[in-house]
Amino acid sequence: MSGAVQHSTASSVSRFAIPSVATFSPSRRKWLGRLPYRNFGRYLSPLLMILCWQAACSTGLLSTRLVASPVQILGTGWTLVQDGTLSTNMGVSLLRAFAGLSLALVAGISLALISGLSRLGENIVDAPLQIFRTLPVLALVPLFILWFGIGETPKILLVALGSTFPIYLNLHKGIRSIDPKLLEMTRTLRLSRSQTIRDVILPGALPDLLVGVRFAVGISWLMLVVAEQVNADSGIGHMMMDAQDFLRTDIIFVGLAIYGLLGLISDQCVRVLEHRALVWRPLHIQRTGNIG
């Protein structure tokens, strides 16, 4: 491995704090040295808010019927973990998100390739998708229930539909904005069309694809929340709707926390993927190239 690769791997320590590469000592020391000072400021205010929240609940200022206290929520979370409710529902939700995202990846990438690689394909695919994309996908919920009932199909399809658009739009843009000078160069090297697609167009559009995937992951959770709360007999959303019937705000808050956590973890996964796939970009370019 060259120095350049080591350099950019090391940088991931400071950016993402991945423990597995912590053996790289110089930047690890830098990271640890910065940690207390930085995080203290960052987490002080949320911590204070939680403390106030707990105090308000304990003193009766806030009715625990409307807002469960943090201690209550932690306790409920622990009970739900122990009796298996949480893992069952979370498994179901994860599976739906995963299935929907996989469908979206296949559909989004295929459509973007069709419209990105040929004019004819663009004429056929792009216009309908651009029209469709302005439609709020959530407005399709009643129609989906009519068509597909209340099983897994409408939920997975809703997730898939919502997350197909960011994947398609970003990859399509990525393919269309490949540097024409590079394409010209492949012609002087007499590369075949398939070689050009494999070696120039696809890797050149990869950064945009990954941006699209990150948006898609975020949207997939949004879709799932709605789908599971409208009609479901399992999943985190269903667990929360159930709790509503019994005025169990503590369970609702546990559900919220789980959704938040899942969103955070999946976003980090895509970030790590992004970092791995784009090692060729020096650090300063990566910084400006990323969103968020």
Next chain:
Amino acid sequence: MNYISPLATVATDLQPAVSVRGLSRRFGNGSPVLDKLNLDIAQGEFVALLGRSGSGKSTLLRALSGLDPVREGQISCPQESAVVFQESRLLPWKKVWQNVMLGKTGATRSDARKVLEEVGLGHRTDAWPLTLSGGEAQRAALARALIREPKFLMLDEPFAALDALTRLNMQDLVSSLWQRHKSAVLLVTHDVDEALLLADRAVVLEEGRIRAELPISLPHPRRHYDPAFVQLRSTLLKHLGVDE
């Protein structure tokens, strides 16, 4: 390919490596950028193409390299040709050696390394292109052209974006590479000294035609302070419309 005439297949030593006959090119309805242009380049000859900006030098190169179709006139040039542009045009997502091998079937990493060593870039074989300096990137682009063992090498202002010192090093490199490989070379440049240092012949393009040709029969290596060099420079500058 349509821009190579059948003539090219029966090339002998007597025939020029490159021959352009009556080549015209116009964009839209304006005046022609290339106007019935004729040019021959002998086997192993190094020709420098000069002319003010916008005189059509790149347009001629694009026609020669097959990037633009030839609608009016004829071009015959070897199938084994390569181009180096002002920008290195390396693929950022492929390591330097992979860039060098691009589209060259049957080549291995050690072939790429050998060529990279020849251009003085052996130590950056595994580097990512975006970590190269401007001069290093142009060396890599040269290596990518050389590995194809071209009979005809086109260079479109390859050093224009480099700093003065790096440019001098690159000129030395191109000179020694050419003396070893002896392929026909067409170098587009706006640097009179560069043309006089490297070329066998300087050609001045103006209003779409070759306005002047100047043979440069100085022995290599050439020195700027050589009286014959100084003499040739003022002649060439006069052809370019500059009076000293």
